[in-house]
Amino acid sequence: MATSDNRKSPQLGKIKLKIGNSTVTASDSDASVDTNSLSAESVTEQNQQRNVEKRRKKNRRGSEWEIMAGLKDGQRFENKPNPFNGYLHKKRKWPLKGWHKRYFLIDKGVLVYGKGPTEISKGKIHGTLDIGLSVISTKQKRRRIDIDAEEFIYHLKAKSDEAFSNWVQQLTAHRLFRQHILTYGTNVGALFKPTDGLHSIPRTPEILSRDGSLTRGLQPPNGSIRLSLWIHESLSALEQQQRESASAEQSLTKLTKLLQQIESNSIVVVESTGEAQSPNVKKDRRKFGLKKKKSSKGGSVDLTIQFSGNKSTTGTDTDNTSPLSYPRTPGTHILRSYHSTTALFKANSFSALSCSPQPNAVSSTTSTLPIPTAASNAPTPDSLSNVDVISLSADNQMREDFVTLAKSVLTTLKNLTFGLTTERERLKNALEVEAQAPANNSDLRNRLVRIHETSDLEDLSSLDHLSENHRAAGGTGTGTYTAASLSYSSSCVSATEFFDAEDLPANEKKHRPRHNHKRAEPTDDEGGYRPNAEEESEVRTRSESSSEAGSLSSEAELEEGSISSESELGAELANSERAELGDTSGLTGRRTALPVPRPPTEGLSLWNLLSRNIGKDLSQISMPVALNEPLNVLQRLCEELEYSELLDKAASIDDPYERMVEIAAFAVSAYASTLSRAGNKPFNPLLGETYECIREDKGFRFLAEQVSHHPPISACYAESTNFTFWQDARVKTKFWGKSMEFQPLGNVHVLLPKTGDHYVWNKVTTCVHNLFSGQRWVDQYGELRITNGRITCKLTFAKASYWSAKRHEVVGAVYDENGQPVRRLFGKWSESLYCGVAPSARCIWRAGTLPPNHERYYGFTRFAIELNELGPDQQLLPPTDTRLRPDQRALEEGDLNTAETLKLQLESMQRERRKRREELKITYQPRWFSSTADETWEYNGKYWETRRNSGFANLQFESLW
Numbered sequence: 001m002a003t004s005d006n007r008k009s010p011q012l013g014k015i016k017l018k019i020g021n022s023t024v025t026a027s028d029s030d031a032s033v034d035t036n037s038l039s040a041e042s043v044t045e046q047n048q049q050r051n052v053e054k055r056r057k058k059n060r061r062g063s064e065w066e067i068m069a070g071l072k073d074g075q076r077f078e079n080k081p082n083p084f085n086g087y088l089h090k091k092r093k094w095p096l097k098g099w100h101k102r103y104f105l106i107d108k109g110v111l112v113y114g115k116g117p118t119e120i121s122k123g124k125i126h127g128t129l130d131i132g133l134s135v136i137s138t139k140q141k142r143r144r145i146d147i148d149a150e151e152f153i154y155h156l157k158a159k160s161d162e163a164f165s166n167w168v169q170q171l172t173a174h175r176l177f178r179q180h181i182l183t184y185g186t187n188v189g190a191l192f193k194p195t196d197g198l199h200s201i202p203r204t205p206e207i208l209s210r211d212g213s214l215t216r217g218l219q220p221p222n223g224s225i226r227l228s229l230w231i232h233e234s235l236s237a238l239e240q241q242q243r244e245s246a247s248a249e250q251s252l253t254k255l256t257k258l259l260q261q262i263e264s265n266s267i268v269v270v271e272s273t274g275e276a277q278s279p280n281v282k283k284d285r286r287k288f289g290l291k292k293k294k295s296s297k298g299g300s301v302d303l304t305i306q307f308s309g310n311k312s313t314t315g316t317d318t319d320n321t322s323p324l325s326y327p328r329t330p331g332t333h334i335l336r337s338y339h340s341t342t343a344l345f346k347a348n349s350f351s352a353l354s355c356s357p358q359p360n361a362v363s364s365t366t367s368t369l370p371i372p373t374a375a376s377n378a379p380t381p382d383s384l385s386n387v388d389v390i391s392l393s394a395d396n397q398m399r400e401d402f403v404t405l406a407k408s409v410l411t412t413l414k415n416l417t418f419g420l421t422t423e424r425e426r427l428k429n430a431l432e433v434e435a436q437a438p439a440n441n442s443d444l445r446n447r448l449v450r451i452h453e454t455s456d457l458e459d460l461s462s463l464d465h466l467s468e469n470h471r472a473a474g475g476t477g478t479g480t481y482t483a484a485s486l487s488y489s490s491s492c493v494s495a496t497e498f499f500d501a502e503d504l505p506a507n508e509k510k511h512r513p514r515h516n517h518k519r520a521e522p523t524d525d526e527g528g529y530r531p532n533a534e535e536e537s538e539v540r541t542r543s544e545s546s547s548e549a550g551s552l553s554s555e556a557e558l559e560e561g562s563i564s565s566e567s568e569l570g571a572e573l574a575n576s577e578r579a580e581l582g583d584t585s586g587l588t589g590r591r592t593a594l595p596v597p598r599p600p601t602e603g604l605s606l607w608n609l610l611s612r613n614i615g616k617d618l619s620q621i622s623m624p625v626a627l628n629e630p631l632n633v634l635q636r637l638c639e640e641l642e643y644s645e646l647l648d649k650a651a652s653i654d655d656p657y658e659r660m661v662e663i664a665a666f667a668v669s670a671y672a673s674t675l676s677r678a679g680n681k682p683f684n685p686l687l688g689e690t691y692e693c694i695r696e697d698k699g700f701r702f703l704a705e706q707v708s709h710h711p712p713i714s715a716c717y718a719e720s721t722n723f724t725f726w727q728d729a730r731v732k733t734k735f736w737g738k739s740m741e742f743q744p745l746g747n748v749h750v751l752l753p754k755t756g757d758h759y760v761w762n763k764v765t766t767c768v769h770n771l772f773s774g775q776r777w778v779d780q781y782g783e784l785r786i787t788n789g790r791i792t793c794k795l796t797f798a799k800a801s802y803w804s805a806k807r808h809e810v811v812g813a814v815y816d817e818n819g820q821p822v823r824r825l826f827g828k829w830s831e832s833l834y835c836g837v838a839p840s841a842r843c844i845w846r847a848g849t850l851p852p853n854h855e856r857y858y859g860f861t862r863f864a865i866e867l868n869e870l871g872p873d874q875q876l877l878p879p880t881d882t883r884l885r886p887d888q889r890a891l892e893e894g895d896l897n898t899a900e901t902l903k904l905q906l907e908s909m910q911r912e913r914r915k916r917r918e919e920l921k922i923t924y925q926p927r928w929f930s931s932t933a934d935e936t937w938e939y940n941g942k943y944w945e946t947r948r949n950s951g952f953a954n955l956q957f958e959s960l961w
């Protein structure tokens with residue numbers, strides 16, 4: 001129950017959200033609020049007011065999205081609204097994209113829908129939504145009703161204006177009533193608890209949140225609470241199964257009774273012709289082994305109807321012992337009270353909710369269902385005698401009952417089996433991980449010992465020595481780190497390759513960079529990127545059997561494994577002490593922690609922020625810096641290369657399908673880091689801002705530039721001897737009231753120069769749920785298609801709820817030139833990708849572990865921690881490099897006030913620059929990328945060349961900060 005604090009009124013009233021700026025419009029097939037960015041451009045209060053006024057005048061009534069009001073502070077709504085039903089059109093994205101007519105029924109604030117009333121009455125319910133917990137936005141002009149129900153977003157459309165206003169009215173009443181019940185409790189009877197199939201939502205306390213919806217106090221599913229979550233999840237699933245099995249048992253008892261009755265009651269034989277029996281009856285009879293009697297007329301089959309004659313002729317049924325009670329009025333089929341069916345519905349999480357297609361027939365406490373259409377199985381009364389009719393209809397009813405009940409039992413049992421299988425899988429997985437843990441630990445310990453033996457950990461100067469080597473070997477002396485980060489990435493490939501190489505002289509093993517791929521002679525004569533001699537001497541191939549091992553052990557895990565073998569706490573302390581002492585370099589030369597944890601941001605309410613800015617295009621909303629993480633979108637693009645070794649590996653494989661498998665793993669791996677990053681948004685780069693990242697350990701260098709401001713577009717390009725990678729990121733943001741969707745436009749490209757393969761793929765939709773309340777969480781969904789000539793790969797990211805077993809699931813296949821699947825892929829974008837069929841599947845990629853205390857450090861991965869670090873090559877950077885951006889740096893250092901002030905300043909300067917350009921009629925030209933005819937952005941190749949010649953110093957840059 002909500003506490004008085006949490007019951008604070010959702011300051012909703014009638015809220016208007018304007019559709020995005022002129023570049024994107026929200027159409028029917030589109031979203032509620034649609035903008036091109038979630039940029040944080042500050043607009044002064046005055047301006048804001050003016051804009052809102054202007055827009056209000058401009059927009060005609062009804063053409064805007066309105067958010068449905070919720071229960072106000074202290075408000076009550078005790079009048080239970082009547083159930084309401086009817087057809088609406090529901091938008092479907094996949095499969096069969098388009099608007100589909102669906103039947104909706106709302107009772108006591110719970111909305112269910114299905115194909116039609118008959119289906120609903122049979123329990124075929126496609127979805128159940130708790131209206132009290134959802135955010136509903138409506139748009140009169142298009143008769144649209146969008147319901148953000150946390151797990152799913154429903155886009156609905158009414159056929160007529162009348163239907164629209166009826167629905168809006170009804171939904172409002174039901175919503176208020178439901179919120180009243182959720183807030184103040186009820187004695188109205190058993191409350192409906194929405195459940196999600198077998199995985200019911202755990203009964204955590206519900207809290208009335210600021211967005212006018214109610215939410216559950218959820219915790220993120222990571223860290224130590226993962227286990228309790230897991231148990232919680234299991235428990236509710238098991239409870240559900242218990243209920244199901246109890247109901248199945250009941251139904252089975254009834255079935256047995258019914259069968260006994262059919263068999264043992266007094267027998268009325270009706271000579272039945274073939275026509276009198278519907279094929280279904282025959283089928284059902286056969287299916288359920290009902291008695292057949294040989295006809296006197298040779299081959300034809302007679303049906304022996306067994307029924308108690310004395311009871312049947314009375315016309316009214318008072319037989320309380322009957323497993324199913326139904327009126328036995330001759331020749332008619334009247335509504336029966338399906339107690340057993342009700343039980344089934346309960347099992348299907350649809351209790352205490354009447355489901356009748358006629359609103360008047362809906363009773364709030366009992367479940368009265370209309371008889372299914374099976375009545376049509378009866379022969380026409382005219383053709384039969386009275387007794388025949390009675391017997392037949394009674395028989396039919398009994399058989400119908402039997403069949404209906406048997407089908408229900410079957411469904412329940414199927415559900416049970418499914419539930420149990422899921423549970424078994426979960427348990428098996430957990431046990432497997434457990435079982436492997438000791439083995440992994442000892443393995444890791446051994447490896448650690450080997451590392452200790454072969455490296456002198458005290459001698460950190462060897463890092464400099466490596467840099468020297470690097471310079472001597474023709475590098476430009478970028479002065480960047482040459483040692484591999486022990487701290488991140490635990491792909492299936494990396495670990496084994498690092499550890500398996502023992503064939504080098506001991507002195508060369510010191511802090512050897514991780515290169516897990518064959519290195520071809522560098523063709524890059526620009527120098528800035530040439531690997532050093534030592535690296536080049538290192539030509540290793542991966543042992544074939546290593547991928548499995550690699551999937552279970554990694555550098556990251558190694559580090560953690562060693563920690564856990566000693567004192568975890570001690571290690572953590574040591575780590576934080578190191579951080580406090582400013583020594584965050586770890587063993588690799590790169591930092592292993594951010595300078596300070598994320599500053600506390602209590603009191604910051606995104607809802608207040610958005611509601612204060614209602615009516616504005618989202619890209620105009622001033623987002624406080626406290627919402628940000630100390631990285632920007634350019635750096636987030638670089639993060640997609642965290643598992644670049646998969647590209648290196650792809651380049652070394654001869655089989656084109658296997659190559660595609662690695663590319664697929666790479667595409668999936670780009671999403672791994674998003675799991676822990678729902679809390680904050682990256683900085684929006686200023687126009688002209690750049691970011692470079694040289695990863696000699698990983699063998700690539702990366703460059704990104706913000707090439708457009710309206711709409712925001714970031715272009716990037718990375719190169720290595722094994723691959724080139726480029727993309728331009730432009731994201732369409734849709735705001736749904738409770739969640740936000742990010743739909744990236746444009747494609748990712750990877751070129752493997754050795755094989756000539758050019759892979760192109762799209763990105764799936766990222767959705768942040770629970771924007772304003774509870775715990776924000778991220779989902780990825782949609783289809784990701786990779787093409788490379790005629791070989792393709794299709795990966796489906798499942799849209800799933802926070803609690804569902806399908807969470808984070810990715811499945812797909814590689815298809816050959818004829819479109820035939822040749823490799824099966826499955827896994828989770830947050831964890832790993834496998835190729836093949838379980839249990840013999842191979843692990844292709846596995847996500848690295850998160851660093852200790854990551855929750856306090858923006859959920860950053862080890863790789864992310866390193867991205868904004870200023871290295872010794874600081875003086876070589878152009879002044880536009882993100883790492884020199886002062887507001888982001890201030891945030892990284894925990895100085896929120898400075899960060900906020902600076903951010904406002906920088907944004908205002910950016911507006912000034914734009915104004916100036918407009919006045920002078922100058923079109924902005926990005927410096928390192930140029931737009932091609934097909935609207936993609938191409939790297940012009942000049943950045944690294946300029947950098948090598950210390951050329952940035954000679955260039956004129958508009959100063960961004």
Ligand SMILES: CC(C)CCC[C@@H](C)[C@H]1CC[C@H]2[C@@H]3CC=C4C[C@@H](O)CC[C@]4(C)[C@H]3CC[C@]12C
Binds near residue numbers: 038627778
């Ligand atoms: C309101 C705020 C605090 C919620 C947090 C929103 C986060 C999860 C959003 C804000 C900006 C978003 C990013 C914007 C741009 C891109 C580039 C694209 O090619 C992939 C998705 C990606 C990387 C988005 C991922 C999700 C994202 C990071």
